[in-house]
Amino acid sequence: MAIKAEVIDTNIIEIPKEVNFVSLEGPEILFCSDSILKIKSINLNSASSITSVDTDKYYTVFYIKFSSQNFLTLKCDTDAFLKYIKHSRLTPAPFEVKDKISGLTIIGAVFGVIAIFSILFGGDNSSDNSKTLSQNEMAKVCKAYIGEIFGKPTSIIENYKNQDGLTYVRYTRNADNTRWSYVCDMSNSSIAWAAWMSDTQEWGRWRYEDETKLSYDQSTNSISFVMNDTGSKVVVQL
Numbered sequence: 001m002a003i004k005a006e007v008i009d010t011n012i013i014e015i016p017k018e019v020n021f022v023s024l025e026g027p028e029i030l031f032c033s034d035s036i037l038k039i040k041s042i043n044l045n046s047a048s049s050i051t052s053v054d055t056d057k058y059y060t061v062f063y064i065k066f067s068s069q070n071f072l073t074l075k076c077d078t079d080a081f082l083k084y085i086k087h088s089r090l091t092p093a094p095f096e097v098k099d100k101i102s103g104l105t106i107i108g109a110v111f112g113v114i115a116i117f118s119i120l121f122g123g124d125n126s127s128d129n130s131k132t133l134s135q136n137e138m139a140k141v142c143k144a145y146i147g148e149i150f151g152k153p154t155s156i157i158e159n160y161k162n163q164d165g166l167t168y169v170r171y172t173r174n175a176d177n178t179r180w181s182y183v184c185d186m187s188n189s190s191i192a193w194a195a196w197m198s199d200t201q202e203w204g205r206w207r208y209e210d211e212t213k214l215s216y217d218q219s220t221n222s223i224s225f226v227m228n229d230t231g232s233k234v235v236v237q238l
Contacts, residue, residue: 003084005076008061012070014040022074024084029072042072131216131223133186135162137238141214141223142167142184144236145191148227149210150180170196189214191225 002025007015015022015031022031028041044050047064053073054061060081064072133141139159146169147154160181161168170181181196185206192211195204212225224235 003076003080005074005081008073008075010070010072012042012066012072014042015072024076131218131238133223133238135167137223138162138167138184138186139169140238141186141191141225141236142169142182142193144234145184145225146182146193148232148234149193186214 002023005022005024007020007022019031022029024030024044027044029044030039030041032039044064046066048067049065051063051065052060053063055078058078059075060078061073061075062081064074066072139162140154143154143157143159146152147157152171157169157171159167159169165185165187167184167186168181169184170179172179178198183194183196183203185192185194190211190213192206192208194206196202197204210228212228215224216222217224220235220237222235222237224233226233
């Protein structure tokens with residue numbers, strides 16, 4: 001999915017001043033440069049943060065900051081932007097405490113809205129087989145998922161935060177008394193995880209290779225998923 005965005009301001013020298021619009025296609029910002037209209041691009045995954053600085057029903061202005069201190073401010077149709085974010089599989093790291101942004105904040109926020117307000121896990125999209133998870137239910141699913149990945153009992157895993165639709169869990173490893181923190185994204189009827197990197201003090205990438213579909217069983221009020229590496233099925237009673 002691609003959207004057109006107006007260039008409001010930028011200090012990126014590769015984007016000529018005469019460029020008034022860019023196209024966002026997947027993780028790429030595409031623009032024309034030089035007299036022969038060469039197509040050039042900037043990868044959104046190289047951004048250190050994306051923040052919405054102004055938004056309403058009709059348009060959104062968002063500020064993209066890169067690690068090199070370069071920036072790009074764009075304006076586009078709000079509906080188009082939300083659809084682009086929903087369908088683009090970027091690799092943002094989630095928002096963490098102390099206002100530290102280690103990834104694309106706006107992505108996490110939009111996925112959060114989707115996770116909370118969408119009707120999830122409807123295998124046949126019917127009202128009889130759908131479920132909107134509460135934060136407590138999402139915590140149960142996340143703990144079971146992380147416990148299965150790392151071979152830990154859910155009894156030692158705690159849900160310490162819920163923010164922007166993301167579910168944060170952690171446990172202390174008895175062997176060396178170290179704390180391990182993870183986050184789950186349960187948007188789009190699936191679940192994926194990322195880990196807190198204690199050495200760099202930032203969130204790692206989303207582990208989409210472990211992403212798996214979530215299935216809701218109304219008769220038992222439970223969520224189930226199958227682990228990609230082992231093929232084992234996990235059932236979580238809600």
